[in-house]
Amino acid sequence: MSELLQFLIAGVKNGAIYALVALGFTVVFASTGAINFAQGEFFMLGGVLGVFFLRLGLPLPAAVLAAVLATAIIGGAFEALAIRPLSAGDPLKIIIVTIGGSVALRQFALHIFGPNEMIIAPFSSGPPIRFAGAAVERQTLWIWGLTLVTVACLAIVYQKTMLGKAMQATSLSHDGARLMGIDTKKMVTVAFVLSAALGAVAGLAVTPLTQTAFDVGAGIGVKGFTAAILGGLGNPLATVCGGIVLGLLESLAAGYFDPLYKDAVALVVLLGVLFVRPSGLAGLMRRGRG
Amino acid sequence: MRGRHLRLSFGVLKAALAAALAATKDAQPISVGGGRFSTSAARSAPPPVSAPHPSFSSFRFSRSGVSLCKRLPVLLLVCALAMSGFGCKTPGSSEEPPSDNKGPFKIGAVLSLTGTYAPLGESAKKAIDLEVGRINAQGGVNGREIQVLIEDDGTDEAKSLAAASRLIDREEVLAIIGASGTGQSMSMRSELNRAGVAQISLAGGTVITDDFDSLVFQTPWSNTLVVPYILDAMVARNVSKVALLSDSGGYGKDGRAVILQEAPKLGLEIVSDQTFNPGDTDMSTQLTKVRSSDADAILLWNAGKEAAIIVRNATDLGLNLPMFGGSGQARLEFIEGAGEAGNGFVFATGRSLVPDNWEKGSAQHEAVSKFAEEYKAKYGEPPDIFAGHAFDAMAIVVAALERTEGMPTPAELRDAIEQTSGIPGFGGTFTFSANDHNGLGKKDVALYVVRDGKWETAE
Numbered sequence: 185m186s187e188l189l190q191f192l193i194a195g196v197k198n199g200a201i202y203a204l205v206a207l208g209f210t211v212v213f214a215s216t217g218a219i220n221f222a223q224g225e226f227f228m229l230g231g232v233l234g235v236f237f238l239r240l241g242l243p244l245p246a247a248v249l250a251a252v253l254a255t256a257i258i259g260g261a262f263e264a265l266a267i268r269p270l271s272a273g274d275p276l277k278i279i280i281v282t283i284g285g286s287v288a289l290r291q292f293a294l295h296i297f298g299p300n301e302m303i304i305a306p307f308s309s310g311p312p313i314r315f316a317g318a319a320v321e322r323q324t325l326w327i328w329g330l331t332l333v334t335v336a337c338l339a340i341v342y343q344k345t346m347l348g349k350a351m352q353a354t355s356l357s358h359d360g361a362r363l364m365g366i367d368t369k370k371m372v373t374v375a376f377v378l379s380a381a382l383g384a385v386a387g388l389a390v391t392p393l394t395q396t397a398f399d400v401g402a403g404i405g406v407k408g409f410t411a412a413i414l415g416g417l418g419n420p421l422a423t424v425c426g427g428i429v430l431g432l433l434e435s436l437a438a439g440y441f442d443p444l445y446k447d448a449v450a451l452v453v454l455l456g457v458l459f460v461r462p463s464g465l466a467g468l469m470r471r472g473r474g
Numbered sequence: 475m476r477g478r479h480l481r482l483s484f485g486v487l488k489a490a491l492a493a494a495l496a497a498t499k500d501a502q503p504i505s506v507g508g509g510r511f512s513t514s515a516a517r518s519a520p521p522p523v524s525a526p527h528p529s530f531s532s533f534r535f536s537r538s539g540v541s542l543c544k545r546l547p548v549l550l551l552v553c554a555l556a557m558s559g560f561g562c563k564t565p566g567s568s569e570e571p572p573s574d575n576k577g578p579f580k581i582g583a584v585l586s587l588t589g590t591y592a593p594l595g596e597s598a599k600k601a602i603d604l605e606v607g608r609i610n611a612q613g614g615v616n617g618r619e620i621q622v623l624i625e626d627d628g629t630d631e632a633k634s635l636a637a638a639s640r641l642i643d644r645e646e647v648l649a650i651i652g653a654s655g656t657g658q659s660m661s662m663r664s665e666l667n668r669a670g671v672a673q674i675s676l677a678g679g680t681v682i683t684d685d686f687d688s689l690v691f692q693t694p695w696s697n698t699l700v701v702p703y704i705l706d707a708m709v710a711r712n713v714s715k716v717a718l719l720s721d722s723g724g725y726g727k728d729g730r731a732v733i734l735q736e737a738p739k740l741g742l743e744i745v746s747d748q749t750f751n752p753g754d755t756d757m758s759t760q761l762t763k764v765r766s767s768d769a770d771a772i773l774l775w776n777a778g779k780e781a782a783i784i785v786r787n788a789t790d791l792g793l794n795l796p797m798f799g800g801s802g803q804a805r806l807e808f809i810e811g812a813g814e815a816g817n818g819f820v821f822a823t824g825r826s827l828v829p830d831n832w833e834k835g836s837a838q839h840e841a842v843s844k845f846a847e848e849y850k851a852k853y854g855e856p857p858d859i860f861a862g863h864a865f866d867a868m869a870i871v872v873a874a875l876e877r878t879e880g881m882p883t884p885a886e887l888r889d890a891i892e893q894t895s896g897i898p899g900f901g902g903t904f905t906f907s908a909n910d911h912n913g914l915g916k917k918d919v920a921l922y923v924v925r926d927g928k929w930e931t932a933e
Contacts, residue, residue: 190762190791198756299592300807301779312790321790394755394783395811399589403753438759443750444722 186317191439197324199431200331203424204386205408208379210423214355215375218278222286224405229255230384231396235302252384259380293398306392327389410454416464578619582641584652589629590752590778594654598864605868615875631661638662642669648887651867657724672888674867679728683912691911693866700800701732704822717746717769721776729775758787777802782811789815804859816924825920826900837898862900
C-alpha cells in the first residue's frame with residue numbers, strides 16, 4: 185500500500201512538471217497554431233540561469249525571479265528575431281524555426297555554461313514529510329505549489345485582464361482580432377514570453393531534485409508535448425490533467441512493469457491519442473459536459 | 475577554442491534557418507487552425523470566420539487541434555530527421571596530404587562532447603588539447619607535429635560509428651582515441667576492422683577488452699578490475715544482501731553483468747536488481763522497490779549524471795542504507811549533486827585519483843602529479859579520471875609513434891602500441907601484451923569515501 189502511495193506521489197510530482205511545460209506548448213499553439221519545439225530549452229534555461237544567478241551571489245528568491253525574467257526575455261527575443269520575420273505566419277515554418285532555435289539555444293548553453301550538471305539547494309531545507317509509510321520531499325510541495333499558483337495566475341490573466349482577452353481573441357481569429365484593433369503580432373510575442381516563463385518556472389522547480397544541464401531540454405520537451413496532446417492542445421485545465429495523467433502512467437509503468445520502458449509509455453500514449461482520440465482529454469470533458 | 479565553438483554554433487543556427495527557409499519555400503499551404511495561416515496564394519480566399527478555433531479559457535475543444543494532430547506523426551518524423559543531422563562537429567580539415575613526408579601524425583579522437591557523457595568527453599578533450607600543445611611546443615614526435623582530430627559522438631552509438639568512418643576515410647588517421655562511452659566504443663568496431671585502424675578506448679566497460687580484438691586497447695580500469703574490488707569492500711563492511719541499481723547504457727549493463735557474475739562468489743546475494751535509463755531524472759520508483767526488499771546496502775553502477783539523483787532520492791525516501799559505487803562516481807559534480815546525502819558514499823576507482831596514494835618519488839607519482847599540475851595551470855581545476863584516461867591514451871600513442879620510423883601505416887602503429895611496456899600513466903603502469911590490451915591490475919585500484927564534499931582514500 186505504501187508502495188502504491190509512493191508511486192502515486194512520484195507520478196503527480198513529475199506530472200505537475202509535465203503540466204507546466206505542456207502549458208507552454210498550449211499558450212504558443214493558441215496564438216500561432218504552431219508547436220514550439222524550443223519549449224524544452226526554456227525549461228533548461230530556467231534551471232541553468234537559476235544556477236548562474238545563484239553563483240553570482242543573488243539570494244534564492246532574487247535568483248529565481250531573475251532566471252524566470254531572463255528566460256522570458258530570451259523567449260521574447262527568440263520570437264522577435266526568428267518567428268516574426270516569417271510574416272506569412274505559416275505554422276509549419278514556425279515549427280521548423282523553433283526546432284532550429286532549440287538546437288541553437290542548447291549549443292549556446294553548452295558553450296556558455298559547460299557540459300557538467302549543476303544543482304540548486306532545495307527551496308526550503310528539512311527532512312521529507314512522511315505519512316502512511318510514504319515520503320514527500322519538501323521540494324515536491326514547492327513543485328505542486330508553484331504549479332497551482334502558476335495555473336491560477338494564467339487563468340486570471342486570460343479571463344480577467346484586457347491582455348488575456350486580446351490573446352484569446354487572437355487565438356479565435358487572427359484577422360478578426362486585427363480588425364478589432366488588437367496588435368496580433370504583439371500577442372504572439374506575449375505568448376512566447378509567457379511560455380518561456382512557464383518553462384523556466386518548471387525548470388527551476390525541479391533543479392533541486394534532478395540537477396540541470398544544457399541537455400535536459402529535449403527529454404522534457406517530448407514529455408510536455410505528449411501531455412499537451414493528451415490534454416487536447418488548447419485547453420489549460422485539460423492540459424494540466426494531461427500532464428498529471430502522463431506522470432502517473434509513467435510512474436505506475438515503472439513501478440509495476442519495467443522502469444526501462446517508462447519513456448516508451450509516453451510515446452505509446454502520444455501515438456495512441458493521435459490515432460484514436462486526437463481531441464485528447466478535452467474531447468472527453470466536452471462530451472462529459474454534454 | 476571557444477571562438478571556434480561559437481562559430482560552429484552560428485553555423486548550426488544558420489544551417490537550421492536555411493533549412494527552415496528551403497523547406498518552406500515550396501510548401502503547400504497548411505490549414506491549421508481553420509485556414510487562418512496560409513501562404514499568400516491561399517490568402518485571397520476569405521478566412522472561414524465561423525470555424526471553431528483553439529480557445530484557451532472557454533473549455534471547448536476546437537477542431538483545429540485535429541488537423542494539426544493528424545499531421546503530427548509526419549511532423550515528428552521530419553523533426554527526428556532534422557535533429558539527427560545536427561550536433562556533429564566538423565574538425566579542422568587537414569592542410570597537408572598524408573603522403574607528404576613532413577606531414578603531421580594524424581590521430582583521430584571520438585569523444586562525447588554533448589549528450590549524457592558530455593562531462594567525460596569534455597575532460598578528455600581538455601587533456602588531449604593540453605598534451606598536443608605540450609608535445610608540439612617541444613618539437614613534436616620524431617620531428618613531426620602531432621595533430622588530433624576530435625569528433626563529437628553526442629553520446630550516441632550510431633554517431634560514434636559515423637565519426638570513426640569519417641576519421642578513417644576522410645582524414646586517414648593512424649589510430650583512434652575514444653570513445654568516451656562503452657557502447658560508443660563498441661559500436662565503431664566494424665569500421666576499425668574494415669580499415670585495420672587501432673582504437674584506444676577511454677571507457678571502462680569490461681566487454682571492450684574481454685570481447686578481444688587485436689585492434690582495440692583500453693586505458694581505464696575495466697569493470698572486471700573495479701567490481702571485485704568494491705564487492706570485497708562491501709563484504710568487509712558486513713554486507714550480505716545487495717540492492718543493485720544500474721543504468722541501461724553500455725557501462726551500466728557491462729557492470730551489471732560482471733556484478734551478477736562475481737557477487738555470488740563472495741557470498742553476496744543480489745536481492746533487488748533495478749535498472750534505469752541514462753537521462754532519467756527520478757529514480758524514486760526503483761528505490762521504493764528497494765525499500766520493500768530486505769537489502770542492507772545499495773550498489774550503484776552508472777557513469778552518468780543519474781548517480782547523484784539516486785543518492786538524493788534514496789535519502790529522501792528514508793533509505794538509510796550504505797551506498798557503494800565505482801569509477802563513475804569519481805567526479806566532483808557527483809559529490810556536489812549528491813550534497814549531504816552523499817556523505818559516506820564508498821566507491822572504488824584508480825589509485826591516481828589522489829596522486830599522493832603513490833609513493834613519493836616513484837615514476838608513477840611523478841607522472842600523475844606533473845600532469846595534474848599542468849592541467850590545473852591551464853584550466854584552473856584538477857583533472858578528473860576521464861582527463862587522466864585521455865592523457866594515458868595520448869602517452870601510449872606518442873610512445874608508440876616514437877618507436878616507429880617515418881610515417882607508419884595504421885598496422886605498424888597498432889603493432890607499436892601493442893609493444894607498450896612500463897609506461898607510467900594516470901591509470902597505472904601500462905604494459906600491453908598480445909592478449910592483454912588493458913594492462914592494469916588490482917594494485918592500480920583504490921577505495922574512496924565521500925566526506926564533507928570531498929573524497930578521501932579509505933581502507
